[in-house]
Amino acid sequence: MDSVFDELYKKYHHDVFQFLFYMVRNREQAEDLVQEVYIRVFKSYTRFEGKSSEKTWLFSIARNVAIDYFRKQKGWKDKLMEKFDWSTNQVKDDYPIPEEITIQKEEIQWIYKCLEYCTVDQRAVVILRFIHDLSIAETAKALGWTESKVKTTQHRSLKVIKKHMEAFYEKEGMHSEKVRVER
Amino acid sequence: MKKSEWSDREIEELLRKMPKIQDYRDPRDIYQNLSFKRRKSPSWVLPSIAAAAALFLVLVLGPKLFDGGGRAQLSLDKAGGEKTVEDKSLMRKNETGANKITMSSMDKNSEKRAPELMKSAVYDEEVGNGKVITYWIPDDQVQNLIPVSMIIKDPQNKSWLDLFNEQMERLNEDGWGLTDYYPIKAKFSLDKKNQTLDVNVPSDHPYGQGAANEKFIDILKKDIASNSNLKKVRLFTNGKPGIEFGNYGNIPELTIEPEKNHAFLFYYPNKNESPFLVPTIESFKTIKDALIAMKKDLPDYGLKKSMMFELQEKDLAIRNKTLHVSVKKDSKIKNDQQTLFSYEALLLTAKEFGLEKVVINDAPLKQIGPFHLSEENKVPIAPNLRNIDY
Numbered sequence: 294m295d296s297v298f299d300e301l302y303k304k305y306h307h308d309v310f311q312f313l314f315y316m317v318r319n320r321e322q323a324e325d326l327v328q329e330v331y332i333r334v335f336k337s338y339t340r341f342e343g344k345s346s347e348k349t350w351l352f353s354i355a356r357n358v359a360i361d362y363f364r365k366q367k368g369w370k371d372k373l374m375e376k377f378d379w380s381t382n383q384v385k386d387d388y389p390i391p392e393e394i395t396i397q398k399e400e401i402q403w404i405y406k407c408l409e410y411c412t413v414d415q416r417a418v419v420i421l422r423f424i425h426d427l428s429i430a431e432t433a434k435a436l437g438w439t440e441s442k443v444k445t446t447q448h449r450s451l452k453v454i455k456k457h458m459e460a461f462y463e464k465e466g467m468h469s470e471k472v473r474v475e476r
Numbered sequence: 477m478k479k480s481e482w483s484d485r486e487i488e489e490l491l492r493k494m495p496k497i498q499d500y501r502d503p504r505d506i507y508q509n510l511s512f513k514r515r516k517s518p519s520w521v522l523p524s525i526a527a528a529a530a531l532f533l534v535l536v537l538g539p540k541l542f543d544g545g546g547r548a549q550l551s552l553d554k555a556g557g558e559k560t561v562e563d564k565s566l567m568r569k570n571e572t573g574a575n576k577i578t579m580s581s582m583d584k585n586s587e588k589r590a591p592e593l594m595k596s597a598v599y600d601e602e603v604g605n606g607k608v609i610t611y612w613i614p615d616d617q618v619q620n621l622i623p624v625s626m627i628i629k630d631p632q633n634k635s636w637l638d639l640f641n642e643q644m645e646r647l648n649e650d651g652w653g654l655t656d657y658y659p660i661k662a663k664f665s666l667d668k669k670n671q672t673l674d675v676n677v678p679s680d681h682p683y684g685q686g687a688a689n690e691k692f693i694d695i696l697k698k699d700i701a702s703n704s705n706l707k708k709v710r711l712f713t714n715g716k717p718g719i720e721f722g723n724y725g726n727i728p729e730l731t732i733e734p735e736k737n738h739a740f741l742f743y744y745p746n747k748n749e750s751p752f753l754v755p756t757i758e759s760f761k762t763i764k765d766a767l768i769a770m771k772k773d774l775p776d777y778g779l780k781k782s783m784m785f786e787l788q789e790k791d792l793a794i795r796n797k798t799l800h801v802s803v804k805k806d807s808k809i810k811n812d813q814q815t816l817f818s819y820e821a822l823l824l825t826a827k828e829f830g831l832e833k834v835v836i837n838d839a840p841l842k843q844i845g846p847f848h849l850s851e852e853n854k855v856p857i858a859p860n861l862r863n864i865d866y
Binding site: 295298302306310311314323327335360361364393397400405414424426438442448455458 | 492494499501510606845863
């Protein structure tokens with residue numbers, strides 16, 4: 294095997310894979326996209342010149358790959374029409390929740406579903422900051438943003454997640470457990 | 477413990493507890509697939525093999541299927557029966573497994589699903605310390621010139637011309653569904669004293685004739701106008717003044733005048749993909765005219781209408797370089813990708829008329845993607861951001 298591939302694989306493969314997985318929320322898709330990341334990495338490896346850390350560089354490529362993927366997807370409306378099962382009036386979800394998530398407690402499952410309601414940028418920030426534990430500065434590097442943009446996007450995404458967590462609580466949580474809410 | 481409200485910190489903690497996800501594939505397989513991809517076979521190979529195989533099967537099986545009559549039917553039925561049994565057991569497996577909780581009550585409400593809303597243009601806050609370079613690239617019919625922009629995150633005090641030269645080799649025109657045009661085969665040098673750009677093409681340059689190449693003058697003018705404040709370009713062929721163009725004769729010099737007052741429409745490089753936001757060739761007297769033009773397709777140029785809002789053009793006002801428009805009261809605006817692009821087309825068109833901000837009064841919807849419609853939103857720095865990896 295190529296020694297560059299070998300090294301990158303050992304050091305970063307699972308990080309990049311995990312990032313893509315949470316971005317697109319689908320294992321097969323993440324598998325395809327991680328291949329694309331390697332292809333782009335090989336294309337530009339000689340130009341990399343250690344300008345930033347390898348890790349933030351790889352994340353920046355992975356983020357571009359994810360964005361291109363979303364861009365190439367059909368309009369979400371078309372997708373929804375295709376997924377809509379007219380016989381049951383339900384949206385068929387062809388992205389089943391992966392087993393790693395289903396075995397977690399309910400709140401974690403809700404968080405996973407909430408990621409869907411974030412914009413691509415918001416999701417990238419949340420994943421890098423909290424799931425990958427990158428600092429604000431590292432996240433800014435990986436996304437090519439200013440630190441203040443990372444902060445505001447982070448703030449907004451937490452707000453989105455909170456809002457939907459509360460909605461999940463009301464719609465699902467109440468069935469199993471009645472907690473008196475004092476506001 | 478379940479609760480009804482969460483603080484930022486608690487949400488952060490939950491996020492930190494998300495399970496680690498691993499790729500279970502063998503690295504050798506991953507590498508193997510990579511090598512295959514790198515040695516990509518031409519796109520017609522696989523379909524032709526498939527077609528040949530299908531033809532072979534039809535030839536071999538066709539007569540038997542017709543001859544067999546009833547018997548063939550019977551065996552097909554049987555196979556079908558077995559298949560449904562299999563399907564059912566598969567379904568049962570799925571029910572007990574991963575799919576069990578995929579359908580939450582929220583998923584049913586399709587309207588609430590947040591689409592992957594993406595801005596297409598470059599905005600102030602994204603640029604930071606970077607620099608933006610815009611290239612005008614012919615579409616695949618060489619009818620429209622499409623501005624494609626990128627942010628160079630770490631420009632290291634390089635001039636726009638250095639960056640322009642550096643980046644143009646990396647453009648992925650094919651991947652974007654456009655004509656492969658760059659890098660331009662010419663040497664660019666800046667005469668700072670005279671604020672003039674010298675463009676020197678080799679004697680065997682391709683720009684004298686051919687559909688795409690005749691766009692050379694247009695492209696050069698637009699590239700320079702988008703990336704610099706230069707007003708003059710001197711053309712040379714192998715060091716001698718002038719470039720010979722099939723349609724225009726020998727041209728020694730170009731004057732760059734900023735082009736203004738165009739309307740932005742949609743150009744779809746191929747079905748289903750996101751559109752590029754493209755200025756019309758025609759320019760308009762007033763922004764009102766431009767907004768009206770955005771409501772119609774331009775089939776001659778393959779451009780699609782970009783205005784999804786039912787604007788009340790008569791209520792349009794301009795104050796302090798800000799465009800105020802209102803939308804018909806009962807009009808339906810959706811928070812979806814198409815409408816977001818449409819809003820960006822509005823911002824870009826406003827910019828064409830020297831405006832800096834846009835506000836929609838009485839918007840029936842508060843927000844589209846990241847934009848709060850009733851607030852002042854700044855016009856973009858440049859249209860059609862595309863990524864290039866280092």
